[in-house]
Amino acid sequence: MSSLSLAVRDSNTMLRRNLLHARRYPSLTLNLLLTPIMLLLLFVYIFGDVMSAGIGGADRADYIAYIVPGILMLTIGGTTVGTAVSISMDMTEGIIARFRTMAIHRGSVLIGHVIGSVLQSIMSVVFVGAVALAIGFRSTDAMILEWILAIGLLTLVALALTWIAVGMGLVSPNAEAASNNAMPLILLPLLSSAFIPVDTMPGWFQPFAEYQPFTPAIETLRGLLLGTEIGNNGWLVIGWCLVLAVLGYLWSSSVFNRDQK
């Protein structure tokens, strides 16, 4: 069997294993969905009136439109925290040692996790998106092309963050440590333009907020769904995603292939 078809076949087997885990034990996935949904409802219904005034909008509907792209990105961040946790738990399982002694494609264990996690991210985004629609979010500007680009963008972000999360999970000795190590993935969206525009933040903080990966991702998604200015954010987010994905992949692979104690 050629090494490519071996890689595809074994990764597919590992993907099925991870999807089986997710299906059997959906509680972790569902728990991770709670955070973005709670934040969405909290910001819209509790803080919504003040916040909408803050962004210069007329009412709460304007604020729903403003925060949904950020909430969707935060959903991906949250799902990838789950990836870090499940990777670290999986690595403590004896079966990983068994996989290492089998003549299978070396990377398939991680690739299976990554594809499974990206699919889970997309499903979570769809779920949170449905909640957003239910409370009144409407995409004012997106046609077919924009929708396709938006889904592509969400997938790319999910892929990049998942590879980073896999690395974080691999270096964590247990689930608690993994959850802590992956915290930036869910904290960074709070320090982006998800909830308030960057130019309303303190001046010293603006450069960080503006160029960290989540802000260009959110601004690009906002532009695709709502027709706001995307500017160079599109290129920024693609650049960030490629860099993070490649770094995450190299990091994860080197940690995974290291000698085990």
Add this chain to the structure above:
Amino acid sequence: MPSPVMPTSKRANGKDGTAAVSAVGLRKSYGERLVLDGIDLRIPAGSVFALLGPNGAGKTTAVKILSTLITADAGDLRVGGHDLAADPQAVRAAIGVTGQFSAVDGLITGEENMLLMADLHHLSRAEGRRSAAELLERFDLTDAAKKPASTYSGGMKRRLDLAMTLVGGPRIIFLDEPTTGLDPRSRHNMWGIIRGLVSDGVTVFLTTQYLEEADELADRIAVLNDGRIAAEGSAEELKRLIPGGHIRLRFTDPATYQSAAFALREVTRDDEALALQIPSGGSQRELRSILDWLDSADIEADELTVHTPDLDDVFFALTGPANIPNQTKEDVR
């Protein structure tokens, strides 16, 4: 760094072409701690080899290296005819490994675990199902096949673990302490299973800290102590290595015991049990001379037993704290 090649008895046993596992000068250290200090192993195909040693002797490290989990620092290592360093993937295709800690996926069922293995061995769907069902049946797991593996008892997990190892029909199997933590019944079941594998011509490399287990199962036994092979041979050969045999005299009357102990002098005393041990290989001639000696000294014990050396004696003699020379070697390093 290449280790010196040992001119040992490898040629002598004349089976050069058929070693399933061979190691020459295997070394491994973790930082400052030397775990394996140049061990040599040669396991003929189709035989059972037991690596015996106390906890921390390096047994698991040896298995992890030979099963490609970790890399050795030095040594010429071949498994299934493939060089471990050059072609680990070919080695992996030839072996099956059941580690010390259960290598089953607890979140999915026993059957799903088996089918996962079948998929990873690239068996066709039908073939995979057949092989899974057969092995589950053989290991008495059919009733539990649809339950999550995390709900299995220790013995069931070990059986599932071994069943998973056998998917794809590996010709060389590593079993790291296969019966540790099992109750006596499960242990005997496991022994039966291992004997079954051997009768199919599979080479088995097992580690154990139970002498009885090595004695029961293994064609050859190596005693690993402090990172070195302290002795190697069949159970019988090992027993012969150690002059552990003795004659035990037991007395009921303390006064008789005291006078006998005084008269015999060169014996090991057990004041608690009122027993004396006289070293002896257990041959008829030796026995007669001891009896004559006892008669001439006018000693009459209430009970006389002849104790022949067993693997316990070998083990304690080779791995006990009395065996200090290894320590000095370590210091020289």
